[in-house]
Amino acid sequence: MKNNFYLILLLTAVIPAYSIQSDSSARKNHLQWILDKLPPDRFQNGRVSYLDSSFTDWLHRTGELPPDFSKMQSVRTLPDPLILDNQPVTTQAQWERKKAQLRKDLQHYITGTFPSGRDNLKVKIVSEYKNPGVTSRMVELSFGPDNAARLTIELLIPEGKGPFPVFMTQWNHREWAQIAVKRGYIACVYAASDAKDDTEDYSRIWAGKYDFTRLMRRAYGTSAAIDYLYQLPEVNKAQIALTGHSRNGKLSLMAAAFDERITAVATSSGGTGAEVPWRYTTHHYDVEDIALLSTAQPAWLHPRLRFFIGNEDKLPIDQNSFMALIAPRGLLLSTATTEEASNPFGTEQALKSAQSVYNFLNAPDHVGIRYRPGLHGTQAEDIEGYIDFFNYIFKRDTYNPISELLYTYSFNNWEEKATKTTIPSKPGDNQSAGARKSVITQNIRWLLGQPPAMVVNPGPQSLKKSGAGEAYFGNVLKRPRPNNHTGLMHITPYHGFGDYLYANLYYPKEKTEKGEKVPVVIYLHENDYSKGFSDIGLQHEMHSFVNHITEKGYAVLAFDMVGFGNRLEESQRFYKRYQDWSLLGKMVADAQAAVEAMANLDIIDPNNILIAGYSAGATVGLITAALEPRVNGVAAISGIYPLREGTSADHTMNEWSDLNGFLPRLGYFKDRPAGIPVDFEEILEIIAPRQVLLVHPQTDWTTDVSVIKKQAGKALNVYRQHKAEKNFISLYPDDYSRLSTQNRTEILNWLQLLNDLKK
DSSP states (O other), X not given: OOOOHHHHHHHHHHSOGGGOOTTHHHHHHHHHHHHHHSOOOOGGGXXXXXXXXXXXXXXXHHOOOOOOGGGSOOOSSOOOTTEETTEEOOSHHHHHHHHHHHHHHHIIIIIOOOOSOOTTOEEEEEXXXXXXXXXXXXXXXXXXXXXXXXXXXXXXXXXXXSOEEEEEEEGGGHHHHHHHHHTTOEEEEESBSSSSBSGGGXXXXXXXXXXXXXHHHHHHHHHHHHHHHTTOTTEEEEEEEEEEETHHHHHHHHXXXXXXXXXXXXXXXXXXXTTBOGGGSSGGGTSOOHHHHHHHSTTTXXXXXXXXXXXXXXXXXXXXXXXXXXXXXXXXXXXXTTOTTOOHHXXXXXHHHHHHHXXXXXXXGGEEEEEESSSSOOOHHHHHHHHHHHHHHTTSOSOOOOOOOSOOOOHHHHHHHSOOOOOOOOOOTTSOHHHHHHHHHHHHHHHHOOOOOOOOOOOOOSGGGOOSOOTTTTTTSOOOOOOSSEEEEEEOTTSOBTTTBOEEEEEEHHHHHTTOOEEEEEEEOOSOTTTTTOOOSGGGOOHHHHHHHHHTXXXXXXXXXXXXXXXXXXXXXXXHHOTTSOHHHHHHHHHHHHHHHHXXXXXXXEEEEEEEEETHHHHHHHHHHHHOTTEEEEEEESOOOOSSSSTTHHHHHXXXXXXXXXXXXXGGGTTOGGGOSOOHHHHHHHHTTSEEEEEOOSBOTTSOHHHXXXXXXXXXXXXXXXXXXXXXXXXOOSSBSSOOHXXXXXXXXXXXXXXXXXX
């Protein structure tokens, strides 16, 4: 992927004349940037299309270029499904127009195009036999050009007088179907899954005419099965339910969005490309992002989606668009809160967006989420729960199994109960350095909110007090592992730190066995709601990174911040418990508690405590370093979010005050951001002259890199005043925001530099 000069030359030759525009040179350059960033396609998992083995093959054939992102609207939360031509949707006729637009856009960017129907459907009964109480019928459908397309179906029909509701699922979920039959459903199991996939040949049959992806081909097969079901007198056509798990959850969402005969759908752990929107799968959230999923499974999604890596905010649609199209029919999103490739926060944002459409269509109770414990797998109770939901939608029962939402915070509710406070003033430019530092420190503390009374916990103090690990989540979340070089101390309550917190301390065994005290890096993770400091591997892998740090002679302390991983539910009622504090304040307090514990631990050099982090963790690290003088240095990857100025300042303010509630007091400044009493330039100022490494990729729609550079420049001037400019390093790689191999290497190089300075 790195050397695509000849590809770009070829594209110049094959791009149709009508698509050549004055900005085509910039778009070609951006395409090269994308190709440099994408991992290679995993060809063993499928072709990009019948005509194209790889993404580059598709580019060769089509001559497509990325869109001109400068001309596309940036939507930093989710596209509003009730906005049409920049106006609110208020009538059914407008909603029908909006639906048509959504379907067109979804086909263009995600699913590809597909035939509109199957007029020549033929049915062949392959076999039929009766078990006690159930008739099993095997059917083969044929349709399409010369009836070349096939679909195998197994029907499980209970005894009794119909018509019956239908439970549809894919071939590998036949045991799910068995449960549905017990509940009085006709089960329809069809061959559109990895276990048996009759739809794969559709790519050949319609090659060159339609470009539907593997998942959409399977969704199209779902509709073919419904064509047959509609012919059967024993089928209740108003009660057709669909479900599927993982990739089958993805196709179920697609099928229901495009086929309104599906009257209820439960997407089971579809993850990215299903219940988790693309805007909430970026590396900031440590989920399967566009680059990872599109190349790991090249056949699943339209190659055009890859153009949006690093520009997810420019997607005209998102997964909430599929959900909106299902309204007012039944929609249940199902996921485990701690599974690897999920993001419950992002899922709830999509749900809330879709809820607005359900409210508009007077069906507010037809959509919801069902959480379960554990990881990706399901058990019989989950399938029973999906059927409970179908029964509720079909009015067969009054029980609705949807779960309480995890994220119900709102700024308005917080403001009603918060204690009124005097807003402090910004530090004066003419104040002395000492006076400025005092004011900045006070302003940071004010913005973080009023903490409750807290007891200082000295921590475990001795390596010998290692515990047994995380009491509940130890076997669920996949933490970095020790090896022959790296030891592991489990810090657990009763010999823990902070307020009843768990952590893992990884340390270089060779040094500690010699009795040497070692420096420590407190690593703070990104906005990984489901996993905390765990990882999903591939581009998001953390195990080797931790071990590379210990190879440099450093210990690494890692723990889940409040609201993430094994502390996900701890944030659910946070503001009912601490209405004048903030989640960000709690994160900083826990980081300070980690500093206290490391300063007192027998194997740690108390004069060499560092913090490193990415995204939210980097932000917490910078603020902690500003408030905690025992922090000798901080490495922050994508951790600065300018608050007072820049194109993203309003987004940061609204996100932290309204959306995730990290910092509610920012909400006081929505109409006057210039009055915010402290910004990151002051935070960096009072960290000086200690060591700082700032790494911020140039492409990051969540913040404003031009303002970051400006703030870093001001901080560098402060370091110069301390004659310590060598202690301040700021880097801006030509990349999108991620904890890439390059950025990890920058941290490792920085740690080596600090080692060299000590010699």
